[in-house]
Amino acid sequence: MYNVYVKKQGKYDPDLMGEFQSINEAIDLAKELKEKDPTISYTIEEQTGHFNSYGDPISNVVRRG
Numbered sequence: 001m002y003n004v005y006v007k008k009q010g011k012y013d014p015d016l017m018g019e020f021q022s023i024n025e026a027i028d029l030a031k032e033l034k035e036k037d038p039t040i041s042y043t044i045e046e047q048t049g050h051f052n053s054y055g056d057p058i059s060n061v062v063r064r065g
Helices: 023-036
Strands: 002-007 015-020 041-051 057-064
Touching (some): 015 023, 023 041
Antiparallel strands (some): 002 015, 002 041
């Protein structure tokens, strides 16, 4: 599963914009959001299905923009 997070200028925490099964759908959403507002930055993360010792899900960053 892929998660798309968007961080706006001046904000500390990014917002989750969507969860997708396909990397292509996640990239399409990220590009669409970036075209609408060039001041944002996005991160696409892939969930590994594993958890750390605190119970938090482990994810890998696939793309940033």
